[in-house]
Amino acid sequence: MSAAIDSKPILRLSTAGSVDDGKSSLIGRLLYDTKSIFEDQLQAIELASVRRGSDVVELALLTDGLRAEREQQITIDVAYRYFATPKRKFIIADTPGHEQYTRNMVTGTSTSDLSIILIDARKGVLPQSKRHAAISALLGVRKIVVAVNKMDLVDFSEARFREIESGFPMAASRLQLSDVVFIPISALLGDNVAERSANTPWFTGPTLLEFLEEVEIPSVSVELGLRLPVQYVIRPDQDFRGVAGQIEAGSISPGDRVRILPSGRETRVAEVRDPDGPAETAVQGQAVVVTLSDHLDISRGEMLVSPTDLPSDASTFEAVACWMHEKPLRAGARYLAMHANRVVPVEIVRVESRIAIEELSDVASDHLGLNDIGKVVVRASKPLYFDSYKECRATGSLIFIDPGASVTVGAGLILGALEDSSRSPSAELVQVSGGDFDLRREVSDAIVRHLGSHQVSAVFLDETVLEGIVASEAIAPLAAFIWRQGIPVVMSLVNEEPVVRLSRFDGALGGWREVMAVEQGSNAEEAAQRFFNEPWSPAI
Amino acid sequence: MLSTTRPAHQKSSIRIGNALESSREQLPSHLHELETEAIYTLREVAGQFERPALLFSGGKDSIVLAHLSRKAFAPGPIPYPLLHIDTGHNFQETLDFRDWLAAQTGANLLIRYVQDSIDQERVQEETGPLASRNALQTVTLLDAIKELRLDAAIGGARRDEEKARAKERVFSHRDVFGQWDPKNQRPELWRLFNGRKQPGGHFRVFPLSNWTEADVWEYITAERIAIPSLYFSHEREVFRRDSTWLANSPFITLLPGESLERRIVRFRTVGDATCTGAIESRASSLEEILAEVLAARVTERSGRADDQRSDAAMEDRKRQGYF
Numbered sequence A: 001m002s003a004a005i006d007s008k009p010i011l012r013l014s015t016a017g018s019v020d021d022g023k024s025s026l027i028g029r030l031l032y033d034t035k036s037i038f039e040d041q042l043q044a045i046e047l048a049s050v051r052r053g054s055d056v057v058e059l060a061l062l063t064d065g066l067r068a069e070r071e072q073q074i075t076i077d078v079a080y081r082y083f084a085t086p087k088r089k090f091i092i093a094d095t096p097g098h099e100q101y102t103r104n105m106v107t108g109t110s111t112s113d114l115s116i117i118l119i120d121a122r123k124g125v126l127p128q129s130k131r132h133a134a135i136s137a138l139l140g141v142r143k144i145v146v147a148v149n150k151m152d153l154v155d156f157s158e159a160r161f162r163e164i165e166s167g168f169p170m171a172a173s174r175l176q177l178s179d180v181v182f183i184p185i186s187a188l189l190g191d192n193v194a195e196r197s198a199n200t201p202w203f204t205g206p207t208l209l210e211f212l213e214e215v216e217i218p219s220v221s222v223e224l225g226l227r228l229p230v231q232y233v234i235r236p237d238q239d240f241r242g243v244a245g246q247i248e249a250g251s252i253s254p255g256d257r258v259r260i261l262p263s264g265r266e267t268r269v270a271e272v273r274d275p276d277g278p279a280e281t282a283v284q285g286q287a288v289v290v291t292l293s294d295h296l297d298i299s300r301g302e303m304l305v306s307p308t309d310l311p312s313d314a315s316t317f318e319a320v321a322c323w324m325h326e327k328p329l330r331a332g333a334r335y336l337a338m339h340a341n342r343v344v345p346v347e348i349v350r351v352e353s354r355i356a357i358e359e360l361s362d363v364a365s366d367h368l369g370l371n372d373i374g375k376v377v378v379r380a381s382k383p384l385y386f387d388s389y390k391e392c393r394a395t396g397s398l399i400f401i402d403p404g405a406s407v408t409v410g411a412g413l414i415l416g417a418l419e420d421s422s423r424s425p426s427a428e429l430v431q432v433s434g435g436d437f438d439l440r441r442e443v444s445d446a447i448v449r450h451l452g453s454h455q456v457s458a459v460f461l462d463e464t465v466l467e468g469i470v471a472s473e474a475i476a477p478l479a480a481f482i483w484r485q486g487i488p489v490v491m492s493l494v495n496e497e498p499v500v501r502l503s504r505f506d507g508a509l510g511g512w513r514e515v516m517a518v519e520q521g522s523n524a525e526e527a528a529q530r531f532f533n534e535p536w537s538p539a540i
Numbered sequence B: 001m002l003s004t005t006r007p008a009h010q011k012s013s014i015r016i017g018n019a020l021e022s023s024r025e026q027l028p029s030h031l032h033e034l035e036t037e038a039i040y041t042l043r044e045v046a047g048q049f050e051r052p053a054l055l056f057s058g059g060k061d062s063i064v065l066a067h068l069s070r071k072a073f074a075p076g077p078i079p080y081p082l083l084h085i086d087t088g089h090n091f092q093e094t095l096d097f098r099d100w101l102a103a104q105t106g107a108n109l110l111i112r113y114v115q116d117s118i119d120q121e122r123v124q125e126e127t128g129p130l131a132s133r134n135a136l137q138t139v140t141l142l143d144a145i146k147e148l149r150l151d152a153a154i155g156g157a158r159r160d161e162e163k164a165r166a167k168e169r170v171f172s173h174r175d176v177f178g179q180w181d182p183k184n185q186r187p188e189l190w191r192l193f194n195g196r197k198q199p200g201g202h203f204r205v206f207p208l209s210n211w212t213e214a215d216v217w218e219y220i221t222a223e224r225i226a227i228p229s230l231y232f233s234h235e236r237e238v239f240r241r242d243s244t245w246l247a248n249s250p251f252i253t254l255l256p257g258e259s260l261e262r263r264i265v266r267f268r269t270v271g272d273a274t275c276t277g278a279i280e281s282r283a284s285s286l287e288e289i290l291a292e293v294l295a296a297r298v299t300e301r302s303g304r305a306d307d308q309r310s311d312a313a314m315e316d317r318k319r320q321g322y323f
């Protein structure tokens, strides 16, 4: 086999810079100097350069894509470029530096190990550079190369380079960028890109390409137990039932005990197969098929996890949202969240703040507009099992999908679980309606007792409590009024239905939440218990 | 409509390179990563869609996809059919290989014919000596997608093939007309592929997005994947047109000044026989092909006569739903 067995992992990098900082030239230069450009492509851009009246071959034209963009002479989306040296294969996510900047940056950076931030030596650090650094840090990129470009236009001045270098780390250190490297280059002429420059004798660091070839990307900072989200179930016949997926954290071997979420059942691993057949063990980053010793009914979206190191399991969580749609994100909005091979209806409980990305400071805001990044509280219709994005990108990330148009409208980086008010009865407003008076009373009492056992003392309201003073139609508005003062209320209402219905009002969601029926003759105590324990399911 | 799994008669159409001792060598890590990523994508297709199909052209990229599909779902069968859009202008070796592979994998092979679209007057055949059916495939493919009610079509396109493809998504959404709107593509984050769609739309899925031509050949070599004999050097009757060698075939009309000669050639892509160029080469093993690919100074598509017609040819076909 010609390729080296011990070849380095692919390096996935993203580039960004303000318009005209020389990003296209740099990428063109990297492709050209690594001989990743073919003669016919080179001829095509030579021709195009001549047509544009340019006297040098514009390497920038190599990375120039769609026709409309070519006409406007701009790039407007993330484009992926490929080059390789004998040492390593590289994938560049090339993100343009103008409108839609944040959306594209976040998208390109989401799959990257490293960011190259381009700075024009004449202009120095711009707000855009800081924004790029901040987004990289936010998305968990551990290595940043600051390529100080157009050094030829500042006479390869060391003083200028050092000035930019010392101007940068302040922002960088606040972002906890453990590893920021500065390299003086000329993308146009090639200095310190692939070839060491004779013009910068004062620079002792590696060339850009040398650095990229050698850089080690630190693996995740936190070692987690097994996370294996189920992608697909392979069931060729009655006897074989294998769950297929990619290991996102930890490892798996035959004999291991695993827990299956959401059911919580535990079993042992019978067999582990990788793409080449049965395997003794498989680790993070591998595609596997796993069979279990019990014949459990498992489907896509469930997750196999280590019983000794469980992920969070909660419906309400805090996340950083990166908004990518013209229609802003606001409290009460409903989306579908795609997370770890599941699609789950969610609602935005509230927008906590918008992040001013250049300073990484929080700004009060009740919405996130296109290209905004901010903190939000999200509640899912059923519990998600997740890790924080910091701990595990795959189980800590999600996308928001518009349930109508089906388009992706935003990205979410999970920060952590929040006190799950759907399961801890706090400021509740419960309506008990229908049935007959006795059953309503019985169920209402049971609910008040249930809340009491959670240290929540609720006010009970029905037409008898305020007999003679308040008409029964006034119960609901009165209950809502008391409840809005922060006092939990259980109210009993007459209506035509034969069975008692329980409904819960949820402040955060701003609407009635579903509903449970209690049959005549059933145990009120049990009904109350069940009402609070069952996960709610809003109709979306 | 005809569906066939007829066994191959001409075994010589299939080549596995030189037999090599063991198969279970460890892949170099970049190929391992690319393989894992492609398997993940294929499983997402099977998990997210109800009626996917793999577009199988008989070319190396779709062969690699079929190979990856087997690995992704083993020990089960490939959970989607192979769909071949047959231009009617194929090399016999490609067809033999297609049938052999379908029989080998046990996959369900569906074939739809450009000739049928012509007979039904859905498309108009190009005329003249430079006529090609590449553009006509679009209509036949879109008709097949509609007829078979496919919600996802898996293709072997790679982003490194052409500038216009560099921005393509892995899950690429097509509207009701099969059209691709470059201004209205969904952002694609992490590995969270959004395969949700409105009724009537469908997805093209490209599991090899991040592979280069060299990666494909390295992988074929490392995995000893069988490919059509056309890829290996052989003697063939060819003629010179527009700086490429085109094969003589029943579908070809020679222009004045063109004449047939016998040359030792091989193909870098196997498409429509009327416009797929051969290169002179003595590479007769996978290792030799790989060495040639790594040293190549022109793109594999440069051999495609129809791509040279216009700088934006690819993009035009893409908008029309070709890919």
Ligand SMILES: Nc1nc2c(ncn2[C@@H]2O[C@H](COP(=O)(O)OP(=O)(O)O)[C@@H](O)[C@H]2O)c(=O)[nH]1
Pocket (backbone or CB within 6 Å): A017, A018, A019, A020, A021, A022, A023, A024, A025, A026, A060, A149, A150, A151, A152, A153, A185, A186, A187, A188, A189
């Ligand atoms: N002198 C000089 N000019 C450069 C350098 N890099 C880029 N340029 C020029 O700056 C302009 C913008 O470069 P381009 O790569 O298109 O920038 P982009 O907008 O960031 O992609 C072009 O005219 C380039 O030729 C450099 O290192 N030195």
